[in-house]
Amino acid sequence: xxERAQVLHVARLARLELSEPEVERMAAELSKVLxxxxxxxxxxxxxxxxxxxxxxVAGVLRADEPRPCLPVEIALExxxxxxxxxxxxxxxxxxxxxxxx
Amino acid sequence: xxxxxxxxxxxxxxAVRSGEIEARELFxxxxxxxxxxxxxxxxxxxxGPPAGGDQPDTPLGGVxxxxxxxxxxxxxxxxxxSRILEGYRPPYTATVVAKLNQAGAPLLGKTNQDEFAxxxxxxxxxxxxxxxxxxxxxVPGGSSGGSAAAVAAGLAPWAIGTDxxxxxxxxxxxxxxxxxxxxxxxxxxxxxxxxxSSLDQAGPLTRDVTDAALLLRHMVGRDTCDSTSLEFPGxxxxxxxxxxxxxxxxxxxxxxxxxxxxxxxxxxxxxxTLKLAEELGASVEPxxxxxxxxxxxxxxxxxPAEASANLxxxxxxxxxxxxxxxxxxxxxxxxxxSAGFGAEVKRRIMLGTYALSSGYxxxxxxxxxxxxxxxxxxxxxxxxxxxxxxTPTSPWAAFELGAKTDDPLAMYLNDFCTVPMSxxxxxxxSIPCGLSDGLPVGFQLAGPAFSEGRLLDAAYALESAIxxxxxxxxx
Numbered sequence: 001x002x003e004r005a006q007v008l009h010v011a012r013l014a015r016l017e018l019s020e021p022e023v024e025r026m027a028a029e030l031s032k033v034l035x036x037x038x039x040x041x042x043x044x045x046x047x048x049x050x051x052x053x054x055x056x057v058a059g060v061l062r063a064d065e066p067r068p069c070l071p072v073e074i075a076l077e078x079x080x081x082x083x084x085x086x087x088x089x090x091x092x093x094x095x096x097x098x099x100x101x
Numbered sequence: 102x103x104x105x106x107x108x109x110x111x112x113x114x115x116a117v118r119s120g121e122i123e124a125r126e127l128f129x130x131x132x133x134x135x136x137x138x139x140x141x142x143x144x145x146x147x148x149g150p151p152a153g154g155d156q157p158d159t160p161l162g163g164v165x166x167x168x169x170x171x172x173x174x175x176x177x178x179x180x181x182x183s184r185i186l187e188g189y190r191p192p193y194t195a196t197v198v199a200k201l202n203q204a205g206a207p208l209l210g211k212t213n214q215d216e217f218a219x220x221x222x223x224x225x226x227x228x229x230x231x232x233x234x235x236x237x238x239x240v241p242g243g244s245s246g247g248s249a250a251a252v253a254a255g256l257a258p259w260a261i262g263t264d265x266x267x268x269x270x271x272x273x274x275x276x277x278x279x280x281x282x283x284x285x286x287x288x289x290x291x292x293x294x295x296x297x298s299s300l301d302q303a304g305p306l307t308r309d310v311t312d313a314a315l316l317l318r319h320m321v322g323r324d325t326c327d328s329t330s331l332e333f334p335g336x337x338x339x340x341x342x343x344x345x346x347x348x349x350x351x352x353x354x355x356x357x358x359x360x361x362x363x364x365x366x367x368x369x370x371x372x373x374t375l376k377l378a379e380e381l382g383a384s385v386e387p388x389x390x391x392x393x394x395x396x397x398x399x400x401x402x403x404x405p406a407e408a409s410a411n412l413x414x415x416x417x418x419x420x421x422x423x424x425x426x427x428x429x430x431x432x433x434x435x436x437x438x439s440a441g442f443g444a445e446v447k448r449r450i451m452l453g454t455y456a457l458s459s460g461y462x463x464x465x466x467x468x469x470x471x472x473x474x475x476x477x478x479x480x481x482x483x484x485x486x487x488x489x490x491x492t493p494t495s496p497w498a499a500f501e502l503g504a505k506t507d508d509p510l511a512m513y514l515n516d517f518c519t520v521p522m523s524x525x526x527x528x529x530x531s532i533p534c535g536l537s538d539g540l541p542v543g544f545q546l547a548g549p550a551f552s553e554g555r556l557l558d559a560a561y562a563l564e565s566a567i568x569x570x571x572x573x574x575x576x
Contacts, residue, residue: 013458057331078191094433
C-alpha cells in the first residue's frame with residue numbers, strides 16, 4: 001500500500017495539486033494497480049535486453065541545415081499570456097517565486 | 102439520399118470519380134447527419150468542405166473523413182478530449198490528416214475520445230461520454246470511441262483514430278466495425294497529441310475491410326517530421342482474397358481462453374469464426390504466447406511512464422488552460438494541471454511518475470521493457486509456425502455506462518487481447534464477427550511487421566464469409 005507521504009511526493013514531482021480526498025483515493029487505486037503490475041518482477045528476465053525500439057531503424061538523422069520555423073506571432077497565438085517586451089515577443093510566465101524545498 | 106449514405110466509402114469514392122454522384126452532395130448529406138449527432142460522437146463538425154471544392158479526380162473522391170480529436174488540424178479545435186486544451190486551435194495539421202486531405206478526403210469533423218486517449222470506454226472524455234449506437238445505455242469502447250460510433254451509426258463514411266494499447270481495435274469491436282492498427286512506424290505520428298510515443302499509431306476505422314485498405318493506403322509512409330516513421334514496403338492494394346487456402350492461424354490459449362476472462366458469448370462467436378476460417382481453407386491450431394498474460398502489466402507501466410513525460414508540456418505557458426496567473430510559477434503549474442486534467446489522466450501521470458522515479462526505475466520501467474522484449478520474441482517464434490495470430494478483440498461486448506468506472510484495474514482488462522500486439526509493434530485488425538445478446542463481437546488478426554496487405558486480404562475473405570450486418574446501428 002502506497003503511503004500518503006509517497007503519494008504527495010509523486011504528486012509534487014508530477015506538478016499536481018491533489019485534494020485531500022484525491023490523495024486517499026489515489027493511494028488506494030495506485031496500490032491496487034501496482035499490486036497487479038508488480039507480478040512481472042517475479043519473471044526470470046536475467047540477460048534479457050530491454051526493448052528500446054520495436055522496429056529496427058537506422059540512419060534517421062537529417063542534414064543539420066537551418067529551415068524556416070513557425071512565425072513568432074503564430075506560435076504565440078494560443079498562449080494564455082503573450083507578452084511584448086523591448087527584447088521581443090514571448091510567453092508570459094509568473095515569477096518563479098520562492099524555490100521549492 | 103439515404104441510398105447515398107448507405108454506400109461504403111470506397112464505393113462512394115468510385116461513384117464520385119465516375120461522375121455518378123457529386124462530392125459536394127455527399128459531403129452535405131454527411132454534414133447534416135453529423136450535425137444531428139445524438140451520440141456525442143463529434144466535438145466539432147465542419148461547415149462545409151474546404152475551399153478548393155470538389156475533388157472528383159482524387160483517389161479518395163471527396164468522401165469526407167471523421168478525425169479523432171487528438172490529431173492537430175490547423176485552425177480547428179483539437180482538444181484531445183481534455184479540458185486543458187479546451188478551444189485549442191493548432192497552428193499546423195498532422196501529417197496523416199494532411200495526406201488524407203490531399204488524397205481527396207476532406208475533414209467532416211473531429212470526434213470525441215477518452216482524454217489524451219487514456220481509456221477504453223470513452224467515459225474519460227472531458228466533453229462527456231459517447232454512446233454506443235447499438236445500445237445507447239452502453240459504452241462505444243475507447244479511446245477512439247467517437248470515431249467508432251460515428252462510423253457505426255453512419256454519421257461518417259469513415260474515420261481515423263489512434264491505437265496505443267487497443268484504442269482503435271477495441272472500440273471498432275464494440276461498435277461492430279473494422280479497425281486496424283498498423284505496424285509501429287507505418288504512419289507518421291507528427292501532429293498527433295502524444296500519449297505513449299513508443300506505442301501510438303494512427304489507423305483507419307471503417308465499415309468494411311475494403312474501406313480500411315483504401316484509407317490506410319493513403320496514410321502510410323515515411324515523414325521527415327517523425328524520425329520513427331518508416332518507408333512502407335510496397336503499396337496497400339484493395340483486398341481480393343476469396344479463400345484462406347494454406348493460411349495457418351494460431352490461437353493463443355493465453356489470450357483466447359479462460360485466462361483472459363473471455364465472455365461466453367464472445368467465445369462462441371470467436372469459435373464460430375474459426376470454423377468459417379477452416380471452411381475457407383485455413384488451418385487452425387493452438388499456439389503459445391507465454392508472456393502475453395504479463396503484457397497488460399508491462400503496458401500499464403510503460404504507457405503511463407511515457408505519458409507522464411509527454412504530458413509535462415501542459416503547463417499553462419504556451420497553449421491551453423492557465424489557472425491563477427497571479428501566483429508564482431510552480432503554483433501556477435500545479436493549479437493549471439490539477440484543474441485541467443481529469444481523474445484518469447492524473448492517475449496515469451502519477452503511476453508513470455512513480456514508475457520512473459529514483460529508486461523504482463529499474464524495478465518497474467526497466468523490467469517492463471524486458472518483458473516487452475520477451476513478448477516480441479514470443480510473436481516472432483509464433484510467426485515461424487503461423488501466418489496470423491487470432492484472438493477475440495475484446496474479452497467482452499459493450500458494457501453499460503458506469504459499469505467499470507469505479508475500478509481502474511477492471512477497466513484496464515479491456516485491453517487484455519490488444520496490448521500484446523502494441524508492445525510488439527506489429528499490425529492487427531479487428532473485424533465484426535457476430536452478435537452476442539445483440540451486441541457486436543470483434544475478431545482480431547495479427548501478423549508480423551508490415552504484413553498489412555496480407556492481413557487485409559485474410560480479413561476480407563473472412564468478412565465475406567461472416568456476412569456481418571451492421572444496419573441495426575445506423576441512424
